[in-house]
Structures are given as structure tokens and as C-alpha cells.
Amino acid sequence: MIRVVTLDSYDDKQLAKFSRTLYTAFGVGSEHSGQFELPAGLPEPLDAEKVLDAVKGIRAYKDDKVLYLTSRKLKDRELPSGTAPTNGFARFGKDKAIITSHGYKDLEVGYKPVARHALHQLGHLWELHHCLDPRCSMYPPWTPSFAAGEATFCTFCREKSEQKIRLAKS
Amino acid sequence: MPEGLQLAVGNRVVYPNQGVCLVTAIDVKEVAGQKLTFVTMRREEDGAVVMVPQAKVTAIGVRKVASAEEVSEIYSFLRSDSDKADLDWKQRARTNVDRMTQGGILGLAEVVKGLQVLSELRPLPTKERELYDNARHLLVSEVAAALNIPEVNAEDSVDLVLFPPGRERPKRTAAEFKPRGEGDEEDLGLDGSLLGLDGDLELPPDEEEAPAEEEEAGGEEGSEEEGDEEAPAASKKAAKAEPSEEGAEGEAPKRKRGRPPKPKPEGEAAAAPAVPKKRGRPPKPKPEGEAAAPAAPKKRGRPPKKKPEGETE
Numbered sequence: 001m002i003r004v005v006t007l008d009s010y011d012d013k014q015l016a017k018f019s020r021t022l023y024t025a026f027g028v029g030s031e032h033s034g035q036f037e038l039p040a041g042l043p044e045p046l047d048a049e050k051v052l053d054a055v056k057g058i059r060a061y062k063d064d065k066v067l068y069l070t071s072r073k074l075k076d077r078e079l080p081s082g083t084a085p086t087n088g089f090a091r092f093g094k095d096k097a098i099i100t101s102h103g104y105k106d107l108e109v110g111y112k113p114v115a116r117h118a119l120h121q122l123g124h125l126w127e128l129h130h131c132l133d134p135r136c137s138m139y140p141p142w143t144p145s146f147a148a149g150e151a152t153f154c155t156f157c158r159e160k161s162e163q164k165i166r167l168a169k170s
Numbered sequence: 171m172p173e174g175l176q177l178a179v180g181n182r183v184v185y186p187n188q189g190v191c192l193v194t195a196i197d198v199k200e201v202a203g204q205k206l207t208f209v210t211m212r213r214e215e216d217g218a219v220v221m222v223p224q225a226k227v228t229a230i231g232v233r234k235v236a237s238a239e240e241v242s243e244i245y246s247f248l249r250s251d252s253d254k255a256d257l258d259w260k261q262r263a264r265t266n267v268d269r270m271t272q273g274g275i276l277g278l279a280e281v282v283k284g285l286q287v288l289s290e291l292r293p294l295p296t297k298e299r300e301l302y303d304n305a306r307h308l309l310v311s312e313v314a315a316a317l318n319i320p321e322v323n324a325e326d327s328v329d330l331v332l333f334p335p336g337r338e339r340p341k342r343t344a345a346e347f348k349p350r351g352e353g354d355e356e357d358l359g360l361d362g363s364l365l366g367l368d369g370d371l372e373l374p375p376d377e378e379e380a381p382a383e384e385e386e387a388g389g390e391e392g393s394e395e396e397g398d399e400e401a402p403a404a405s406k407k408a409a410k411a412e413p414s415e416e417g418a419e420g421e422a423p424k425r426k427r428g429r430p431p432k433p434k435p436e437g438e439a440a441a442a443p444a445v446p447k448k449r450g451r452p453p454k455p456k457p458e459g460e461a462a463a464p465a466a467p468k469k470r471g472r473p474p475k476k477k478p479e480g481e482t483e
Contacts, residue, residue: 079327081245092321129306132289142335
């Protein structure tokens, strides 16, 4: 089950459409699990890793994946080989991820790229690595063509995600 | 304990093709009457436990996790604009398997880089796509272990180098991978072993020259026959062939590949054209006496009933 948790206000219809897209991509139930407030004191742009640790109290089962959705900017990450533009972050193989719709007026305007980022981060939760196919949502997200693509997986990534989901304990 | 790899409980090691493991115990066990020292390792990814005899640790290829310096070397290797990709799939598969098992972290990076460069030419086949994914997974987990960072950050740091931000991957052509100074033999896509077959054959000197002469003669005959039978077509072909012949002036005549034709037997047998063999079972020999009269065709079905004699009268 994919639980979408919003950290800012979004249109319900858009969220329903967003959940449907996630359901289509993974074949797993997806729902909006409510809106949560960020704890006070987190500076902007948000540090994605800290947000994942800070937000608590979300009810989820063991194999559920929780996706936080925010409209605030996420801080670019400083990595050993350079600075990574950050539109989302996920803990590989774990259960929490975050994406941002920053840069778009609402979810309607930036629906495609936001949904693609969502698939990308959720894919990391199901242990998918980056892909070589530019049409796949697991393609590195900082490439220019990423935002223009559809929210789908290539055959390899889709099969791998299906296999991981099938092996889930619950 | 083999030299060069001193393991202790709590060390992090890399088991080839398995990933980063933690040494949890080194103890002596009795197996089949022998006392052996075993190193017990637990894979960090999923907690799988493996026990290896201490004497075989080096032979298996277990090694310590790469250092930060080695990782920075990996980044610079991945950053380099490589145009090396082995187009021979068999050779490539063999090399990649060796790199995965014995190449260390650099071997993993070479596999990832090589297959990524190849994917810029054409989509990877399924097996190689799986190999790419495995190599990437092992590389990322080792980089994460070496630098003590989350795996997602390790993967992004690798891909920042492989896919620099703001740039699309270039499209490559097969010509870019072609080694320089090679002739048109590469165009056939033949294996290196096949190409080298002619040179490896050791024939006696008298046999070496004979096939070449026959081939030349055969070639001329063929061209003459074509000229007789298809004069207009041949003239067109000749017109087309002229530029290439001009271009090839001064070059050595190309050798024909493959097995040389069998020498024709001399004498009467050679002169008389061989009767083509008929396939199938040979026909039965006909009986001499009755053979002259053609046999009445057999009627199928039940023989007609004999009419009773009384009724006929």
C-alpha cells in the first residue's frame, strides 16, 4: 500500500488522480492518508533527510510505503562527487520518501513531472536503481529530459518492482 | 591466515558478487574429523550468513571495503570520457564476469561504465541489463559503505559523474567503437578467432599455393560464363564495379575465406559428369519373364460375390 501524506494543502481531486497514477504504475493500492504539519524550526529549503525523520505519527503497516508531498523547496544535497539537484529523496529499500512540487503553481500544472518524481522515489523504496532508459521514471532525475517524460517504467524496472512487491511479507 | 588479509570480528568485507558483509565470528569447527577455522560473515543487505574456511578466504576473493581514496579514483574513472566498448559479446561477457569476481571496486566500475557506454549505442539485452543492475548495486553498496553515506546518496554521487546534470547522454555509433587501423574485415562482424583461423593453419608449401590458383581460375571462369550468358547485365555490373576497382589498384588481391575447394580428380572420372544421385529407396528389380506383360491393375475393395448358377439360367 502506498500512503500519500501531504505536508501542505492540495486539491483533493488532484490527489485522487495522483493516487490513481501510482496505483497504475505499481499495481498496489494507493491513498491519500491525510495532511500533516511539519514540526516548527525546520529551516527552508528543507533538508529532505531531516524531514523524513521529523514527521511522525503516521499509521502504516510494515510493507506500506509512505510518500510525503510538499510544495516547499528541498535543499540540494552535497555529495562526494558534486551537488545533486533534489526534487525528492528516498531511503533505499526502506519505507519513507519525500517529493516536492516546488516550482509549479499547483499539482495540476506540474502533474507529469511530479508524478514522475513520485514514481522515481517510490522505485527506490522498492530497491530499484537508476535506469539507462530515458523514458523510464528511474532515469536520473536531474537530466533535462526527465520532466518531459511520462510517469511509467521501462519493462525491466516494472518487472523488478513487481517482483519486489510480490515478495513483500504482507 | 593468508598474507595480506587479516580479518577480525567486526571488520567489513566485500564478498564477490554478494556485497558488503560484516565478519561476525572466527571460530574453529570440526568437520569430517578435521578441525578447520571458519570465518562467519553476515551480509549487511539482508542478513544472510555465510561461513568460509579461513584458508579459502583469499581464493574466493573476499577483500576489505574500499577506502575513500579508492572511491575518489572510481569517480575520476567514471568521469573520463571513455569510448571503449567491446562489441564482441562473448569476449565482453567473459571479461565482465572476471571483473565482477576479481576486479575489486574498480572492476565493478568498469562493468558499469562499459555497459553504460554500450547502451549509448544500442539498448542492452536482458542478461546484460541484469548484469548492469547487479554491478551497479554492488558498486553503490560498496561506495555507501566506504563513505558511510546512505545508499541513495551513494547512487546519486555515482550518477552525477555518469550523467552530469544538464546534459543528455550522447548517441553513439558503431564506428566510434571501431579500433583504428583495422581493415574491412571488421565489417563482417567475425570473431577474432575465426579471422585468425587462416593464419593458424599450417599447410605444406605445395598445398598452400594450389587453392589460390584454383580460386583465381574459378573466379575467371565464373566471370566469363556470366559474360556469355548475361552480356547486358554484366556490362552494367562492370560499369558499377569500375570505381571500386580503380580505388583498389595496387592493393593485394583479397583472399577468399573459408575452406579451400577440394582438388578435382584427374582422368576419366573427372571428364565424365557425375550422374546426380537420386534420393530415397532404390526401385525394386522387375521380374524378367512377366515384366513384358503389364500387370492388370489391382481393384480395391471386397471382391464381387459370385452369382449363383441357378439364377443365371
